[in-house]
Amino acid sequence: DSGVTQTPKHLITATGQRVTLRCSPRSGDLSVYWYQQSLDQGLQFLIQYYNGEERAKGNILERFSAQQFPDLHSELNLSSLELGDSALYFCASSPDRTDTQYFGPGTRLTVL
């Protein structure tokens, strides 16, 4: 158990819908990262927040957005969902901006 929690574990929704994935970092960790893992793309970095501020962006679509709240939990919002958004979404956290990252168990999103 890494100490990072993600909810929900599974999410099934339809195309065009909007969903929110939640991540609680390890106690004391200030940085949160979001990654997407699809069958054809592998594990890809989406976005990083550090103490409430966006720090780095990867291959995140404009339909996706994220935020980190004052209590340091983070949410990843996915809108106008397409079939290709079906993937595992992982959250990771680290104490600082570039320390070792510890991953949560992931949320499996299925778009039908």
Place this chain on the structure above:
Amino acid sequence: DAKTTQPPSMDCAEGRAANLPCNHSTISGNEYVYWYRQIHSQGPQYIIHGLKNNETNEMASLIITEDRKSSTLILPHATLRDTAVYYCIVRVDGAGGTSYGKLTFGQGTILTVHP
């Protein structure tokens, strides 16, 4: 971040040492070598990391060549539960670099431990 090259798959007998190689010939002086593994769609699990000295923890040992162009992750006594995809990643640590903390995952090595 430097690119890494790993064999796509490896086999190991249970109880034997598993030696997973990684080539990172373009690594920069301030880049660390990280190893993670992912067991069947679970979240990636941190194993070990190092800069230039060999490192050991309760999970594994990391051997980095003197020129830092390659490294080997050693699982000293592999068990069936070590069957996973192993990722070798190099990235800048500390406050330097514009990529901050992101990890760039390649295809990794699928390690299969046999009874």
